[in-house]
Amino acid sequence: MSPLLELSRPTKRFLVVVLDLLLSLIAVWIAFYLRIDQAGLPQVQQIYVYLLAPLLAFPLFVRFGLYRAIFRYTGMAALATTAKAVGLYGALFFVAIILFKWDGVPRSVGLIQPILFLLLVSTSRAMARFWLAGQSGKSYHGIGRLLIYGAGEAGAQTASALSVTREFVLLGFIDDDPTKVGRTINGLDIIGHDEVAEAVERMGVTDILLAVPSLGRAQRNAIIAKLRELPVHVRTLPGLVDLASGKVTVRDFQELDVEDLLGRAPVPPDEELLASNLSHKTVLVTGAGGSIGSELCRQIVLERPRKLVLVEHNEFGLYSIHRELEGLCLENRLSVEIVPLLASVANLERLREICQAHRPATVYHAAAYKHVPLVECNASEGVLNNVFGTLNMARAAMESAAEYFVLVSTDKAVRPTNVMGASKRMAELVLQALAAAESIDFGLLNGAPLSNVPNKTVFAMVRFGNVLGSSGSVVPLFRRQLLEGGPLTVTHPEVTRYFMTIPEAAQLVLQAGAMAHGGEVFVLDMGQPVRIMDLARRMVQLSGLTLRDDNHPNGDVAIKITGLRPGEKLYEELLIGDSPEGTIHERIMKAREDYVPWPRFAPVLSQMRDAAMRSDEKLIKEILRGYVHGYGPQTSQVVSISSNQAAA
Template sequence: MLEVVRVTLLKLSRRQKRVLQVLADVVLLWLALLMAFLLRLGWDDLPAWDSGFLWLFVFAPLTAVPFLIRFGLYRAVLRYIGNEALSAMFKAISLGVLAFALVLFAYSQQFLIPRSVIFSYWWLCLVFLGGIRLLLRQFFLGDWFFSQTTHKAPGSLPRVAIYGAGSSGNQLLAALRQQKSLLPVAFIDDDPTLHKRVIAGLRVYSRQQAIKMFAELGVQEILLAMPSASRARRREVIESLEDLPVHVRTVPGIVDIASGRVDVADLQEVDIVDLLGRDAVAAEHTLLHRCIEQQAVMVTGAGGSIGSELCRQILAVGPRTLILFEHSEFNLYAIHAELQAQISRQGLTVALVPILGSVRDVQHVLKVLKSWQVNTVYHAAAYKHVPMVEHNVAEGVLNNVTGTLNVACAAIEAGVANFVLISTDKAVRPTNVMGSTKRLAEMVLQALSRESRVASLLDNKLTVLNRTRFTMVRFGNVLGSSGSVIPLFREQIRKGGPVTVTHPKITRYFMTIPEAAQLVIQAGSMGQGGDVFVLDMGEPVEIVDLAKRMIMLSGLTVRDDEQPDGDIAIEFTGLRPGEKLYEELLIGDNVAPTEHPKIMRAEEELMPWPALRHLLDELNNALQQQDIPHVRQLLRQGVKGYQPESAIVDWLYQHGVQSKD
């Protein structure tokens, strides 16, 4: 019956709802006035209706309703009424009662009533009009207060506990009660002053009481409402929950909430960054702006995971022109549309230029750099997936080495002031083609930085003055990049497993994409020419431990010899071609600090430009002849520490060998 009434009322037009509210408020005002007289005089001593007493019931709504209208009480949606509406009601009723009292004072000869009646009328109006709105809010939400505090609440919804009883936790609770997709049954908080207290109808438990609470209330999931907590703090909390058989999710970070991109109610899986527990260091304002502000900047590979984040952060600094240079049409369209929307939304004056092109087309690159008089180039275009490059050696060399050489030489001829190469930890003592090509790309820039003049691309007989400052920034894996293991693990867990790990002892360094991009920009501002900067990646992470923690935080258990009845198995598939167990960031031991605590300067050996130019010519000839064994030999000859750990698996080379057989 109640449900029929609720649905019927919700179907009324907005005008009909307002009329009902006004009528209800008039009746409640009359009731409050009558109750005020009864409390002061009693029923037997009420004035006679023909003595003017009846006129008081005419003046009461006439003095109160206009203020209720003026403060917008009839525009508020009862289902979502909050503290602001209740505050407005307090002001409206107080002013209405004051106006009513002034009317009585003006006509004191006709209406002689005790002063205490006015005070009683005021607080009774607050109780009646405010109380009815709160009751109707709960009624329309279908979420009566007592249903949240008992163990007999509807069993069809998953039961959740909210970790954090602060403002974010209460906002999340309100959102969940409105959405009715999850059933909050308890708070967990580390503040001992809140333990055993009841907040918004839910009891607050300590972390130590969590196991008992789960058994009593049947909790299936924990929602972390700690958006402003540090990563170290979030990691501590997550680790304390790992042994509990529940799924753990979290509200977004405080930066995302403040920017308006997401809401407190937008629950997410636990960010892998929270598992690493490493807080990003605040950016140096001067370093961020030095090579970008009011300058023309170009990002190659602008649609990739690193390139696109570089573009976002460069746009925030305020360049004059931002050129998005990208080979993939779809990736270029996506990042251009996103940045253009941001420019329109924020009213920026940046000229955004999307350019389709390949870094292997040196004349096209040169034309773009000259046309917009580019000051700074961030060269992020590269093939980075180790097994993919191992199977496509020629394309990997042409894109990573020849492409870098082309953009670098074009930058010199166009008079670009700053050139920053995005490198990788896989360039250190590489065991794969991708790593060796990235180290060779570093060596190209190191060698060019020592040359005062280089041959012109337009006329090989001429030379141009080299005024470009070359900088290389080397770092490890970034979370969420294309090919990252994190989304792969999540998808495997969602499908019920198994989770595949290449080797039980494999480790990797990890950093978030925004932090890496920010550090790249700052490192590029510190270079003197030919510098190799290494980002502080923290401690390496064992991938198998990462997989286990992701399984447990999904509310599942690992199936192994100790737990044969577990939910998700971890399978070891063996190292892929060219893959290393451990990644390194430094080739030698020569490393020096910089003005930024997370950036180090590495002193690496280099090859003089004439010798390197000869090696590159030989490499180009071998590529033209599709002589992959010779390509690998030349890479070993040029890149110190390159030791291939697998046979040649290049698809074209293998096909040619099989065809001969």
Template sequence: MMPLTPMSLIRRLAQLSPRAKMVVMVGGDAVCLPLCMLLAVALRLGSWEDALETALLMQVGLALLALPVMAIAGLYRAVVRYIDLSVLAAASAALAVVVLIVYVIAGMLQMQVLPRSSLLIFWFIAFAYVVSSRFFARTLLRRSIRPGTRARVRTAIYGAGDAGVQLAQAMHFSTEYKAVCFIDDRRDRQAMTIDNLKVYPPSSIDEAVVRHDVSQIVVAIPSASANQKRAIIERVEATGLPVKILPGLVEMVDGNPAVADIRQVDVADLLGRDVVAPDPGLFARNIAGKVVLVTGAGGSIGSELCRQILSQRPRRLVLVDHSEFALYSIEHELLASAQGVPLVPCLGSVLDATLLIEVMKREGVQTVYHAAAYKHVPIVEANVQQGLRNNVFGTYNVAKAAHEARVETCVLISTDKAVRPTNVMGASKRVAELVFQAAALRAPGTVFAMVRFGNVLGSSGSVVPLFRRQIQAGGPITITHPDIIRYFMLIPEAAQLVIQAGAMARGGEVFVLDMGEPVRIADLARSMIRLSGLSEKTAENPGGDIEIKAVGLRPGEKLFEELLIGDNVVPSGHPRILCARERHIDPSLLDKMLGVLRQACDGGDTEAMLRQVRNLVPEFRPADEVNAEVAGSLARR
């Protein structure tokens, strides 16, 4: 049998049931409060002998009267391990009530046995006992849960505000993290000690890391803007330590920072884009109380459109997708949040024109979001016929069905790769835009519009999850070219802007989403390496952890993307949406040109297909030619 040490006794107490712990607290108070009363009387009379001879039983009874009052005040329901300064107010009020009751009773019965001033002394002594005993017990219990052998991660908290201090306090009894210091930009906090931790200025991060043997940094400024967070993250990632972040208060359910809220820094934190809340009027205009159809409902953009649409309470939501698994997955997910909105899953391809017309007429569809498309550049480049059929003629079928079913609004989800395309996928999406532009001219009863934007984080083709997997595997990270840049946007933001752009449409507009500043993919890869607490392996640093390797541009891929073909762009009234009116083809001529393209596709003649796509999209040029011009321009800088 192991000897009973003070720490083992504390651990046993910590493992007691809540009811047993309450009994221990009440028992301790039942012994100590009478002693507090005896001390108060002794101080008033000047000796222990006089106190013991002055109505001892009455002293005990009056002291024990505090027990039910403190129980009513909730002092015995509080979990000691998490007790805070609110115990001061509760203890003060409870003991004041006891003293007041005794004063009233003594006055009514004209009791002269005990000096009434001793009751005031009792209040001070009992208050000091109750508060100090609880905080002493809290300290012992928190120490008891700390592991004896497992080292906790020594953490520097960037941000000594309310969130950072609460996080540090939470770490005091965490089995994973140990807060060792603060870092803060505010001069009035620097060089101070908060919660027993020193606050350093950002200029002294390296000193703090060495002095406190810091293993990771947590950014705990949830109120900071996206740009401020990005600047902070770029500042601390230079230490080479893993960097994590405390999410914004909106993301936290109760708004109180906790260790469990700490998450990895996401690439979204590096974009520096502040969230712009949707305009309620625009957001609901084409959805609330209406029948809405989404093609490609199981894809990255389509599924997020469905989630956003459900939040606006449509009369019915029709889901169209050619993948049975994708359709099942999105329907199963949406059922949990549908709140009575009927969901109509429709298994089929946009190449089935009859199906589209039948579904739109049967369901009485009023708004269509056409997100179905083949969008992976190398795959479409290797499968020209299927890429053109799906992206061009699938879009043609959607536009025709929307016109015949008298749909009110039909919105095409386009891409920045449609601007001066260098690949079949981008060219096919530009032809799809031409189809919608022609539909707007020939079908004034339906508002046709297009929304063009760049890459979205978290989509099936995003580089971010690929880079993360490659880092976890020990590298290398593969990029196509050291100078390649891309625009990025979060999927929820893109979906919200698509819905609002469609609501502003009058017919034939090409809406362009503000994608912010373009991101160099190589810099993105380096940031992800540093934020993981690793270093890049280079010729100058052969001992680094992860190598970045350029594997060459893929077929049809260009170094940078654009969002506008011309300069004819005007504000839309929304800060993140621009409106462009670009070249279109007369509907009758477009029909003839599409007829030639259809014949080439039906005959499987790839050369004829590409030749006709170039006739439709004169700005379609080979990627090698465009990239050579860009590379030459970069070399001259």
């Protein structure tokens, strides 16, 4: 590293001041030489010109903040400021020459000297930028060798940010526009996409950065598909809003988002539909601190409800989302009352108290135990929470005359092989039974003191698959395993899953609930199911690593097959029947599936609750088998759960 870079900031600033004063004197000397061919010492009153130049330059440069700039980061804005400072300096310098009329000083010196001074100062700044940036880069070992995909404004801005970093050396640009290919940006070549593989091998490229934030999803997917087979780490820039702020740094480089990995574009929400059950109303969300519940809360707040009631049994989860929502309201100037309440959905009296106190118009029930292996070996608790927690919340909502009640369900409720999925289907059956009756006799449940509650609530269920980024999601797990050097764990070579991002799932839940008339099971269009093995391979490739297998024993990362866990299926379904109906939203379908009327279903629920309270898992599974279509419990009671297993 250059000794200059190790100097203290005041010392560096002093050296720059001395340099500028020296350049002002050199500019005077050159001006006299050019004008009157004088190469020697100043004569008589010419000395005043040599004194005037530094005395004018120093205070003006200080006033314009030229000595606060860091030379390595000097850009066009700093050069423009320098030009303004020297411009004002030149005007004052010329006026002084005219007014004082010193002997032996031609007036033209007042014009020539500022021009020369500007040239010298600007050159010194530019040379310092490139030289010092180069010195800082030379000290970095293991530096990344980078190509930028995109020779537009975002690419050029990124290149400017990279010019002062010690983490990457920029080798060139890639662009699909034939009018740009063959040209250069700051001396770096722009190559076409068909030349990338050859360039990667020839130049030893380690990283490719996608700097095409305005590109459509289909075009991004096509680019990523081309780069997937190359031994490079592919990353991306933030969105257009972040770029517009002008704060692009190396720290902004991101791993490819889940839409890039899955090749699926979210559909923009219908804003009118999104707001219809939320705006200026009291909304209650259970499981508010969870993955889906917290995202529901974020999006609900932006629709300006009158009050948002957060129900959560996890204290830290509730604290976190409450604090985040308060910040969101402050940032967006939203006058929404946020009410954080600790409560368990297993506690009916607490839920009643909450609903009677706040009278929610809309309830989103996201509280659930959802991890398949855990619920499989805790079947009683899973049923008490997922089935009877739903019943308790629905009952409290009915008794307080809530207008809408929306259950967040799962694709695992369709022909389930596990207790978690079966319990969620039972929760759906509870709401279907409630929705079909004009009034509900809760006296049919053992120990239920109230009966014949009028039903003024519209019940609906929204069923969808895995959400990426939630607790237990496979993509964060794979990323963590990649950082640890692998292996990536997959439960079965043929296992497939539907995937959706958390924000898109939450938006669709809110929109589906707004379309409900009572008893519908809404099914979200999850696109095509994704083979988990393919996703694992894709993430290895896009991380710039190679797959280690029998054909490539020297690869970087292996994929390990761990075996299906208890209750796990090879693939998931979204519909029990075969005839979904369309809705006004292209990604939301509707199904009316078979249910059991409340008078017949209530005694079954009583029997199941008694079995759960006694931890009689055999009876619980028998009841589930009798009422959940397609449920086939596994016989093995031995459950082994490893933190390294993929939550596929």
